[in-house]
Structures are given as C-alpha cells and as structure tokens.
Amino acid sequence: MRIVRHYEHGAPSVLRVEEAEKPQPGPGEVLIRSEAVGVTFAEVQRRQGIPIGGHATLPGAPGGDVAGVVEAVGEGVTNLSAGDRVVVDVDHSAYADYVTADAAWAITIPDTMDAAEATLLPSPAQTAYHAIKEAGQLRVGESILIDAASGGVGHLAVQIAKAMGAGKVIATASTQAKLDFVRDLGADVTVNYTDDDWDDQVRAATDGRGVDVVLETVGGDILTKSIALTAQFGRLVFYGSASGDIQPIHPLMLSRMKTVAGFALYAMLYNKPEAIAAGQRDLLDMIATGKVRPVVHERLGLDEAVKAHELMEARAQLGKVVLVP
Numbered sequence: 335m336r337i338v339r340h341y342e343h344g345a346p347s348v349l350r351v352e353e354a355e356k357p358q359p360g361p362g363e364v365l366i367r368s369e370a371v372g373v374t375f376a377e378v379q380r381r382q383g384i385p386i387g388g389h390a391t392l393p394g395a396p397g398g399d400v401a402g403v404v405e406a407v408g409e410g411v412t413n414l415s416a417g418d419r420v421v422v423d424v425d426h427s428a429y430a431d432y433v434t435a436d437a438a439w440a441i442t443i444p445d446t447m448d449a450a451e452a453t454l455l456p457s458p459a460q461t462a463y464h465a466i467k468e469a470g471q472l473r474v475g476e477s478i479l480i481d482a483a484s485g486g487v488g489h490l491a492v493q494i495a496k497a498m499g500a501g502k503v504i505a506t507a508s509t510q511a512k513l514d515f516v517r518d519l520g521a522d523v524t525v526n527y528t529d530d531d532w533d534d535q536v537r538a539a540t541d542g543r544g545v546d547v548v549l550e551t552v553g554g555d556i557l558t559k560s561i562a563l564t565a566q567f568g569r570l571v572f573y574g575s576a577s578g579d580i581q582p583i584h585p586l587m588l589s590r591m592k593t594v595a596g597f598a599l600y601a602m603l604y605n606k607p608e609a610i611a612a613g614q615r616d617l618l619d620m621i622a623t624g625k626v627r628p629v630v631h632e633r634l635g636l637d638e639a640v641k642a643h644e645l646m647e648a649r650a651q652l653g654k655v656v657l658v659p
Contacts, residue, residue, distance in 0.1 A: 463490075
C-alpha cells in the first residue's frame, strides 16, 4: 500500500509517497480501507517542526481524519464489523491506503454520506461543537466571535453556533472571498482581521459591550485583542495557535469577570465519552437536516499531499482540504 511520510522538517516538499506493508489491527483496533483523509493544520505545523500537542517527531507520518470501510477487526472489538463504513481521527500514518484506528473512537456513517464530507466529523466538527457547547457554554441569544472562520473548524463553528441559537455570529477572516464564504454560511457580521481596526469593528457590532463567547485559534496579537473584546462574564475558548505565536495573558486582562478556557478534543474523548457520543448524534442530525453543511475545498490524490499542505500553509482553503486515496 501507499503511505505519506517525511524524514526531515521543512517545506511541503519534504513529504514523500512510499510503499509499505498493510497494517494489521491490534486489540481494540480496526483496519480501515481509506476513502478520504482530512488534512489538519496541526499536521502542517508538525511537518514544519512545531511541536503541536507536545510532539513533532521524525520520521513523520501525518495524522488526519479518515473515512472508509472496515476490512478487519482486532481482538475484543464488538461495536464494529467488517463492511461497516466509519470515520475516525487517526493520530499517525493517516495519509495511506489503509489505516488502523481505535475502534472505540470510530463513528459509524451512512452509506449515503460523502466520504470527503464525513472527514469533517471526528476532529473539525467535534472541536467546533464542544468548544462552543462545553467550553464556551453558549446560551441562546448570546453573541459569539469566531476567528479564522473560513477554515475546516471555523466554517463549521459558524453554522453550529447558529444551530445552537446564537443571537449574533461575528466571523473574522483574511480576504473578501473568505468573508463572503462565511456570510453565505450564516454569519451575521464579517470582519477582515487584517484591518488595523478589526477589533473596533467587532466592538461596534456589539454596541460596545463586547462578545459573550470567543473562539480563538490564531494566537499572537489576535488573541490579545480577542480577550479585550470579550464581554463581562464572557468566555474565550483557546483551541489552537495557527500563527505559532502565543502571547502571555496577564491576570488583570480578566478582571472584568472574563474567563479563558483552553480546549483540546482529546481531553473530551478521554474524560467525557458520554458528551462525545451525544455530540456525534447531534452533529449527524444537524447535517442530515441541513443546519450544518460540511464544505470540502478540494479533493486531491494521495500523491498530491504536497499540494494539500501548500494550500493549508497559504491559508487558501474555504472549508476542508481532503486527500482521496
């Protein structure tokens, strides 16, 4: 089978397609024949040598969200059978024709669901859903600011927030095309965060009171200004640093009863399986009823992994970039 690996950190060109033996499922695992693999920005950063999640080891074999068909099950697996169609987050060696994954984390998907669209379920959709619901504790009628709203997580967060009853969804992005994209998905206000006065524009959209919930994944100056934009008793959820720059947060920045919560999907998976299961059901219902529409920016062959990472690095995507073996 084919697999994408890299033996040094650097530009997307370090990625290479190799031949490897088909893996075999261990206890509690399933073997999946890949139909589609969602590319995540965290793996772009790890390829660059940025230790996201505490590691950027070599040799590297990027992880991702894999949709496909179960070919075999390992010892002790009772929730899945050969022939089942699933999607699951695979933390290593995901860019491949076949992958093994933890059966407990696999989400069963209907045969009618597009595989590329399904790759948005495990990481992007659940990150957006639980960052809003669990960490942000959004209440009906509250305002929400979603930074980097046109990406794989952000474009889903816009729609999920609307489905959860947000009173005003404010979305930021870096180009007019991206702003048009998120407005079409339901954003009430769009702001270009490359404008010098972008924070003043957001403040004006809330009549000066600030935003109840903020989803922040950029870092740097965007994080600092987003804390300032958080309303009294508001909640900022920090779930990533696309810029690679994390500024220190002084306690006095939170003195107006503001809360900053860090979010990691793996913490939810390990510690709140019931909430994860409920979120999966809710998300599938949102998609089935048309409240949430996963958007695939481009489908590329496995041998086009370099192009996929180039798109991600250039921040050129609207929605998700997916490899289709």
